[in-house]
Amino acid sequence: MSKYILPYEKAARIQTVVCGLLFSVFSFVYLYVFQRDILEAVHFSLAHGKTHFAPMASAVVITFILILLRWGVNSLLGLKGIVRSVAYFPSFLILGALTDISRDIYMDSYRGYWLWLLPLILLVFIGTAYFLRRIFRVQLNKEYSFMTLMNSNLIILLVWALMTVGIGNSDRNFHHELAVERCLRAKKYEDALKVGERSLEATRTLTALRAYALAHVGQMGDRLFAYPQYYKSEGLFFSGDSLHDLRYTNDSIYHYLGARPYENESKLPFLQHICDREIGKYTSLDYYLSALLLDKKLKDFAGAMCEFYEENTRIPRYYQEALVMYQSTHPEYTCLATDSTIVQRFDAYKTRQKDFASPVEEENRMRREFGDTYWWYYDYQK
Known part of the structure; x- marks a missing residue:
């Protein structure tokens, strides 16, 4: 004989399922759509490029683990009623911490502050939630209407979601750089050139990556000025500061050109030198002519x-x-x-x-x- 389910218990179960479904959708979309390149950068940094990154599988696995984490947290704290969704706080916080990276992610010395801050925040959260649960035990056991349950928990989820978005990296230029870099590594040069093609913003790193992609398709002379050019001939190369370069550096460009500059040699004389002496690859000419145009x-x-x-x-x-x-x-x-x-x-x-x-x-x-x-x-x- 099946157990009779009270209306309040049924409402609580529906609310639990709805919140779980909403969190799963948010987590998957956030990781697979909005933070895909950030997640790939984290994977590359942790695995040192030795394993293949699968964006969909990664988003699904992380979402599943965070759902299990929510169940574990709720089992420990026993949150219910109008504050049941508070148990999602650690899961949302980890989502934000996972996608809060900067341009120094590939450096060997990279040590994110989340390594110590995340455990500290979680300990404070668990201690505070456990303390408040004992104080407000009567309120937690109170039965509420279905709409009150849903509205309260949905508001809590919304707050946690906004927190996650606020923590994660939302620098559009950085996302564009990572997306172009990903396409270059896959040799999808036309896809790389479509990233942010309508935006009037462009960092020097993004400008250099685009020039590199244009050189590979042999269209520097046909498409270079279809993109913003704010750095003159210097924009054909990276700044040289490793904090601003990603996995591609000036060494990547020198290798592609087939020659390297002398120590302290500026870029324009270097390009002229390899073209005059014909010691580089044919793409060197496009770099040289483009540099002259960029410098007017x-x-x-x-x-x-x-x-x-x-x-x-x-x-x-x-x-x-x-x-x-x-x-x-x-x-x-x-x-x-x-x-x-x-x-x-x-x-x-x-x-x-x-x-x-x-x-x-x-x-x-x-x-x-x-x-x-x-x-x-x-x-x-x-």
Whole structure:
């Protein structure tokens, strides 16, 4: 004969199942969708890159373990009624701590403060909850309506969820860097170039990673200025500060170029040197020409194009735009022919510049209409 279930007991069970389901969904989505690259970085750091990362399996396993942790905590503390969901606090806190990492995650000396802070907070939580449970024992045993039970516990879950989101790393640029890096390691260069492609924000690390991806698909000259460029030629390389680099460093770029600079040699002379002596790989030329454009050295760029490009050779889009701009002030330059369509668009660009009364309006409107051109970069990018 089955045991008769009182209405309050049934409401409590429904509330327990609903809260468990909501936590499971939140944990899986948080780990698999929003913090996937953060979780992969933690895995790489702990395993030193020796094991394969499975994002879905990792999210499922972690969620399952945290559900078991909740049951363990509740068995210890005996929380029920309108505060039953308080037992999810350790699970939510671990989710936040697991995804609260910074750019020094790959350093051997990395020691996160959560290693000591997490156990301390959990001990304080268990001690405080146990103490308060004894004081408010009568209130815990009181029967509440179904809606009161649900609303109270859902509010508690919401607070814990907001806490987790607040603790975890939400730096969009860092997430973009990790996502691009993941695609590069998988040799999915086009996928890497789609990460944050509409954003006007770009760190130097992200800029260097994008240039690296463009070099692999052979389209630096066609797509470089479709992305924000805030660091001139230095943006083709990492800063050299290991706290800002991820698993790719300048050594990765030097290996790809097939040469290394001398000690204290600056990047532009290094690129010119390997192109002049032809000691690097063919991709070195794109790096060199792009560096000249980023530094707005049109005269040197025009000379390099004459030296390294032959007539009747396809000239990438941004190289043509730069040549058209140079030829507008140096009509004697006839080394290479440019596309008449690009010449017409440059004429439209110069005509449009005359239509604005204020510099601010001009810059903003020109960005909307010509922001993906080298001309906008040359005239407006500080």
